[in-house]
Amino acid sequence: MTSRRLPTPLLDAALIGAALLDVWVHVRTDEPLRMACALAAALALLLRRRLSLLAFLLTLPAVLVSDAIFAALAALYTLASLTRRRVLLVACAMAFTISDMTSWPAPNLGLPDTSTLITMVYSAATAAAPVFLGQLVQARRDLSLRIAEISEAHDHEQLLIAQTVLAKERATLAREMHDVVSHQVSLIAVRAGALQVGTRDAEVKDAAATIRRLSVQTLDELRHMVSVLRDSGSRLTELTPQPSLADLQRLVSSSGIEADLKTDLPDGLTPTVQRAIYRTVQEALTNTRKHAPGATARVLIRHDDGSILVTITNTAPTRPALPLPSAHHGLVGLRQRAALLGGTVTSGPTADGGYELHLELPANSTP
Template sequence: MDAVLVGIALIDVFFNVHTAESLRLAFALVGAFALLLRRRMPLLTFVLTLPSVVLSDAIFAALAALYTLASLSRRRVLLGACALAFTISDMTSLPSPSLDLSSTATLITLGYTAATAAAPVFLGQLVQTRRDLSLRLAEISEARDHERLLTTQTVLAKERAQLAREMHDVVSHQVSLIAVRAGALQVGTRDAETRQAAATIRRLSVQTLDELRHMVSVLRASGGRPAELTPQPSLAELQRLVDGSGIEAELHTDLPPETLPDGLPPTVQRAIYRTVQEALTNVRKHAPGATATVRIHREADTVHVTITNTTPTRPALPLPSAHYGLVSLRQRAELLGGTVTSGPTADGGYELRLELPADNSA
């Protein structure tokens, strides 16, 4: 695309600038080849194309640069100033400028020139809006999928909890009665064969009760918190969490690698992991386009965790939220004897801080 635009700009120069006019030809060629920089330095590219507009009728390069700047920049005052600069440059003819605003023809020409300058600005802003809308739709779709997954997990958890209650209240009770009756029969009968059968029934009933208690405990755990059936996270998985967070994030820690799985109590490791997980999720939801930095270090008997994000580059989406994330983090930290604080930073970002005692074994 850049090569095509440069080619069209060169054709524009060929038809509108005479080869004998070396100064105008030089500026026109600079403006045409400057389009190769339009994606990396759009403002500089537009500035480099302005002399060609002032000195000649080769204006395609400037219009292309103005469109690129409008599609990448959100500063509308800057875009208005650039459109005005193009209009004035196109109306001026150096080295002998003649701009008579009292003439009707001049005013009509000024109107057409201003419209010509406004067209690439509006088109670039339209492309930028369409791009932002596509990103928002993708984020909303992803948020809905995640919400659907959470809803499914909640329904399954409720069903497991209900099943656990039924097993505890009905099945366990009846098996207990069978074991009691079998024990009474074993003691009260004089027939050896009946006593042996009663002992077998009682033994199998006791084994069944033990298995039922284990199944009820598993179902209750999954009903209260679905993730507890899987291995609990530790600091060894923290780098994977940061890399898979879906945002540009970095992890800095002064903890030796060998201490990550075993150097801190499991409760402290889980609290750190969940805090980083919640903070990165909040950055992704409430600060689109921001980058995050996770820092973990230990001072004496205290572990300090700081998650900082920069200013968002796009407006935040109105995603569904129960606003319980930070509350849960504070409650978890208080149970372990630590604290969680959060607040905006001076540069417009946000920072979440966690402090926990390193020797906590709760």
């Protein structure tokens, strides 16, 4: 629950209005000296926030010559809520008490009696009330600031704990990738190299060379990924050298399937859009190679009325697909990437037994 406070100008106007009402009640119009002092005290409240001590001192003459004391009490409260000088507050309270007890211009200089003592105690209590209230408000304000500092420190501590946990998880993941995945991909590259050297079949030699090249490329990306994970967020690093449209032809040529690429795109597309197009084509060709052996593919990329349209279509497979492991996260990731850029991804089988993947993105998309 948040506290609702009056705006500062409205609060100042209300205090000055109350002080003027106090003047109207306690000071007659035929007493020019008292009226001038009382009005000056009321207007002195305009200075209470910036020059609180001066504002209080300007209200004392009104207390000395009249019963209009509201302005002095308001100024004393403001001074107590802003200053940390306790001796000054005691002196100001004593000054108010003495001024309130003095009947100027005819002060009573006789010996103190019971009524005088009672009046002094009453005046001192009247002066102490705004002092204590102002100090209470100051303590509450300090406590609120302290609580805010503690809360901020707690949030920072939680952030550090979360970053530490994340760093440990990233280090564990980097270790697993280095010890397991990199080792297995290295074996694939070595076996492919041995097959490339040991066979005389040109087709097998070409396939082995492709496998070896892709394995080496994957190893390079894995090593870079491991180094990024081990950094644990200590510095800003790209996960891999990010692909662009200039890499599309090489991607299609090295996909391991017969594919045709046609592009009609303007210059100046953002790196984010180029990366989304590349990853979409990469995922579609990978799925074709895995799930539609022997199929051919066609990649059509064009620009139409401010939108980028990417369509990858493959024919029906000519032989059964091998049972390869898959988490089925590829298309989900493509849809999420497209949604972040304001686009859509649709996919589904074609009438001839093939499959089609369609991406539509705004040409000026930014992450």
